[in-house]
Amino acid sequence: MVEIVVLVKQVPDTNAKIEIKDGRADLSMIKWITSPYDEYALEVALQHKEAIGGTVTALTLGSARCDKTLKDAKALGVDKIARIDVSEGYQDSSSVQSMLAEACKKLGAEVVYCGKAAADTNAGSTGPGVAEKLGWPSIANVTNVSFEENSLELMQPSPDGQAKIGVNLPVVVTCDKGMGEPRRANVKGIMMAKRAMVEMIDVGNFEGNTSVIEHSSPPQKPPGKSYDGSEHVPEVVKLLRDEANVI
């Protein structure tokens, strides 16, 4: 029986406009969703369980708002849902990784899946960072996994093509698109999820090394030059050479 943990994160809807108010991103009117790559991670974890057997726990770090993401994972078929309670606002990456690693230990994790990056930070730091805190190997941006009793075989893009990599558990795997479309919840799953309890995990405090000074809107690009008709292509090519110096 493999203990499988999936790290999931709730993020602002990726189509949302981000307004800045008083030096902070104003998220008060934002719709929150499960980070898209974490949905691939959930799919891989459920396939792992179906192939080998085991228990899948979806774990998140956040405020009570994030229970929605856990319930959505439960509706897909994970066995347990768990949350590390932190207040709203900025979380230092070092303290996040320490807290998640502690929780993975408490859950007895033998394999951890997460998305290749969260859609809000686009950093991709959490998977490899948690792996290092646990002293485990990590494989990033994986597009396919074959499951064995105590090992995995994974496909990972590399500059030269695709690498087929073997690794023994325990391991952290960060998931890209590739294992097929993530499954959708059925009515039975949604009903079960409503009654499911979120397990609260206490991991203590970890100090970070950073704090937010301010958020700002990226500087607006000056309006570009616009041309009507393909006869202007030669002019643009000339500008790319003489003005932009990029070709």
Added chain:
Amino acid sequence: MGEIIILADVSNNILKDSTAEVVTAALSLGDNPIVIVPGTSPDVAANAASNYDGVGSVIALQGDCFATYDSAAWCEAIASVSPPGHLLTSSSSMGKELAARLAASRNATVIQDVIHVDGNSITHPIYSGKANEKLALNGPSVMTIRSNIFKPTGTSGSASITNVNCSSDLRTTLKEMVAKASEKLDVSEADIIISGGRGMGSPQNFDKLYNVAKMLGAAVGASRAAVDTWEEIPHSMQVGQTGKTVNPSLYIAVGISGAIQHLAGMRTSKYIVAINKDGTAPIFRHADYGIIATWEEALPILEQELGALLG
């Protein structure tokens, strides 16, 4: 606060130019940064790094573990020669993964895709570039430096080189390398990208983009709409929120309307050219040079002009 350490971006024992930009970013944090150059035979790359202006010293880190990529083993080897302080590297996908592991091993905070360094305040994009976040550093950090933002340092320096051997056990096994079907460049590796959208009409018409790409040494990308519509266009080509985030010098969008999800992946490109028959397409608001025309008309002229210019 300790030293300033740079992990050189090395591929097959060759130093990548992005390292010169990381040196510039490092110099705004402190003087005489130490550059660590890992490799199975790092001498040539270490020599190149020693020529960067402003570099204090270079560590040529030789290890057999660098023959295949294994983030845990590489991190262990690199950490073994890294003194305390801030550590910086390039924001390639490998650089970002190593940065995360190195930060965790040093109890440091990792900050990815840094675009501005001002003393102890560090700026990086969040929400797919829809906002920037300025952070105050109160302790050790590991940063990756986004490409095409910092001016590369010069190459008239002559820093001393120390040779260090290391060993580290690989935790993963490379079972097989499935080579690419062709010599096509990947969008995450290219400095010029030409992307097609559903406006291209059919996947076969992407051949026209490949013709232009070949002349420019560019990679061919695609919008999500194109990837979702045609199975001949693989997800690996997708630029955008659920595809790859790219930051090339030149991005040419052909038949792409410019949905938020696509802009999220390419809006920080240095120069953007849009070719679209619909003059009201959102992509034109982000383009440095917009051409309202069908691709059928514009691409042959583009090909001809580039041919004349580049030979």
